[in-house]
Amino acid sequence: MLNPPYRYGQDTTQWITVPPQGYGGIQWVVATLIDGLLDAGCEILLVGAPGSIPRPGLIVSDATTPGAALGALREFAPDVVHDHTNNQLLPTEAPWPTVRTHHLNGALANPANGVYLSHAQRRAAGSARAPIIRLPVNPGRYTYRETKDAFLLFLGRVSAHKGARQAAAFAQAADLPLILAGPAWEPDYLHGILADYPDTAQHIGEVGGSRRTGLLAGARALLALSQPFGGPLGGEWIEPGATVVAEAAVSGTPVIATDNGCLAEIAPHVGIALRSAVVPTPEWAAKILAALPTPEHLRATAVERWGHHVVAAKYLEVYRRAAAGGTWS
Missing domain, CATH: 3.40.50.2000 (Glycogen Phosphorylase B;)
Incomplete structure (x- = not known):
């Protein structure tokens, strides 16, 4: 290997x-x-x-x-x-x-x-x-929780192609705090998010171990709002696999994703896949959160499929x- x-x-x-x-x-x-x-x-x-x-x-x-x-x-x-x-x-x-x-x-x-x-x-x-x-995904490596806390989670590289800014916009519309957990190798991009969403977004850097699994299990939803631009090598970005979707689902946490790349194929099984360019409103965000699958369904689906x-x-x-x-x- x-x-x-x-x-x-x-x-x-x-x-x-x-x-x-x-x-x-x-x-x-x-x-x-x-x-x-x-x-x-x-x-x-x-x-x-x-x-x-x-x-x-x-x-x-x-x-x-x-x-x-x-x-x-x-x-x-x-x-x-x-x-x-x-x-x-x-x-x-x-x-x-x-x-x-x-x-x-x-x-x-x-x-x-x-x-x-x-x-x-x-x-x-x-x-x-x-x-x-x-x-x-190995369910034995993750924490499963049916009760959720009042925050949304972005877990990954804090970059344009991963949709961190779009995650902050959705969290603001949903009136929920957003935890950005991951490396920020483009500091100007991160600072722009924190400046524009000061009461919503919090960056905690890279996380591992029980802190990482705890965030995955405790979040109201995982935001995987990948965008078709700003890829690490330039040009169009097509989300290839998205490990974090299965990780969230096996933790009992639903996924709110875009339809970029693989997300259109896997996210609907454990949440919803939205158009990449959608602009959230409070009413729309509330409807999305209310319609997400139950933790039991999410974990069973993740184990069966992935x-x-x-x-x-x-x-x-x-x-x-x-x-x-x-x-x-």
Whole structure:
């Protein structure tokens, strides 16, 4: 299992571990998939996440370069390599069958044996036949609450393409405070939100552990108002997978999302998907909040559709296909 070797925020002495200390969408995906695969009896070498904690069936390698990764893979001799790094860590001379999950916009650096997170992401990548496997969630890692507190939650990168400003506008219309939990690498954007919504929005930075799960379980709703502009690499942004939707749902928290990318496909099962450009009014926001699903429905739906055992079983089918010499693009 190849994980992107990213540093933890501005701290050059730490790597983002699996699971992550705070913000780390891909790392949560890798951690949750590993949970399901270990339960299915797999033995896994995790490459590219130094500092992660090994456990029975899981070996952690400190390799963070393609050359070091190749050495670790040769020693482990895997049946299949699962690349989550878009070829960043995959050795070019790797002789093993490889499956590549795409976590970004655009096309895979190498589309051979690609797996996509949504129909929208696959279309944008120009693929028509590659498998689509949703992002997993492990209910055992989250807190479930049926009673909710009077606040709305934005959990993720505080950036234009993630819709943090739109979340503040909705929260103001709903007359509820908004907690912005996540890194803010564009300070002017964050300051603009806090200046325009001083009585609504509060930024608490990155969160991890029980604080993160507590926020997910306690929020009246999660706001995932992704926008089709302002992406991290410029140009159009198509939300590829949205781990946080399943995380909120398994915590019993409904999701208010836009229809950008994957959100149009998954959010209606556990909340609502709105048009990206909609301007909220108090009456409209109140109707949205009143019509959201119950916590019991949300958790059951999340486990049935995106539970880690369900998703791990789908990946095992793909691994067997690749190990048997199957190829697709």
